[in-house]
Amino acid sequence: MGAEIRADGLVMTYGDVRAVDGVSFTVAPGEFFGLLGPNGAGKTTTLEMVEGLRKPQAGSVRIDQYEPWKREPALQRRMGVQLQSSSFFERLTAREQLDTFGALYGVAAGRTDEMLEQVGLVDKADVRTEDLSGGQKQRLSIACALIHDPDVVFLDEPTAALDPQARRNLWDVLRSINDSGRTVILTTHYLDEAEALCDRVAIMDSGKILELDTPAALIRGLDAPVRISLAPGTLDVGVARDIANGDAVTHEPEVDGDGALTITTRDPSRILTELARRDALAGLSVKGASLEDVFLELTGREYRA
Structure with a gap:
């Protein structure tokens, strides 16, 4: 379980805007790593390059020995991705959604029940996704990202727009993902969330990493x-x-x-x-x-x- 991630000098520009400007970091196998920053800091673009959704214009990124943008099947199976906005197949229940995602990876049908249990949706298994609450949809989205038992999981603002109770419940799910040995990269605007969950965080702004360390070390360094x-x-x-x-x-x-x-x-x-x-x-x-x-x-x- 787990995978090492190495990003070295990542660059991505959009016209005159340098969205990501020489970003470098390493995530150890089994680490829970956070990317933080204000709107427009370059977090999501950085994450998309690490996930392989975008090819870096300069620099390199590797997950173990693989370059994600090449979309190699051996790596794809080891990755689970939960995007900012998740879309589900229409008119399917939570169970049917997971069965469908699992079938794409050749996962045994029994895995669906395991994932419904892990994200606390057993009692909603036969409810259509359009009838789920926001927090339930977020948990289902994470379950879909985990259905094939990936080694590395990417979570892009997984608790956005959730109420405090739903956020805290989802934290337990995220901790269990990492406790099982997976490498996790999280982006979030909730600083208390990053402080509670992440082993280390990188704070970004204007496409650059300003500081990278454990939350405790960053707080001590502030001398407040x-x-x-x-x-x-x-x-x-x-x-x-x-x-x-x-x-x-x-x-x-x-x-x-x-x-x-x-x-x-x-x-x-x-x-x-x-x-x-x-x-x-x-x-x-x-x-x-x-x-x-x-x-x-x-x-x-x-x-x-």
């Missing part, structure tokens, strides 16, 4: 302050100001409209020790930097169409 919030009435503002006194604090304690008090600091251990000494930990919350903060620091905060 920690926000410690106290429930209303827990501590007097003057006392909080005394506790927060020192160079490690970046801002004066803040009080919101509900009376909750927040101390922003680069020395959280000292602040928390002082709060514990005053028995002021009830209702406390501590929030450090996230992958979203790294993303915004690298790509900016301006609106992208």
Whole structure:
């Protein structure tokens, strides 16, 4: 299970637009790898070159020893692809869709029941796809990509437009895909999703990779302050100001409209020790930097169409 992916200096232009500009990365067998970036960053075009849907204008990409754009049958059988927008055969049930996809790969009929179980659609097996919810269609799309038991799986925004509950349920499915040893490449606009699922992420913008590392390492590298919030009435503002006194604090304690008090600091251990000494930990919350903060620091905060 799993496959190594090597992209080296990938380039793709559309007229005067350099959509992908010298992108290089390696994905190890069995790794869950994320491609992140704002709209127009070049994520999907990069993914399409790695999948073999587009031939790079420059550079190279290999999945193990194969060049994907050559569409060699030996590699095609090892790949599973879930696109941003999936289309199903009309008027077929979920079971019939999977049977049809499986037949294209010569998969035994029993595989359909296995996949319905894996993506939690057993009770929807005889429902036509047009009558499934958005989350159910996404899970069926992933099942179709996995029906032939591929070694490497490409997921292009698999949880787009899903409600929070459906997203979290789908995360369990995605984790199980990777836990079985498959190599997974994911693109997503949900930074919490990438932080929760990916072993490493590459943050792209303007066709280039800006940073590539584990989510934890990228967050540590940001060196952002920690926000410690106290429930209303827990501590007097003057006392909080005394506790927060020192160079490690970046801002004066803040009080919101509900009376909750927040101390922003680069020395959280000292602040928390002082709060514990005053028995002021009830209702406390501590929030450090996230992958979203790294993303915004690298790509900016301006609106992208």
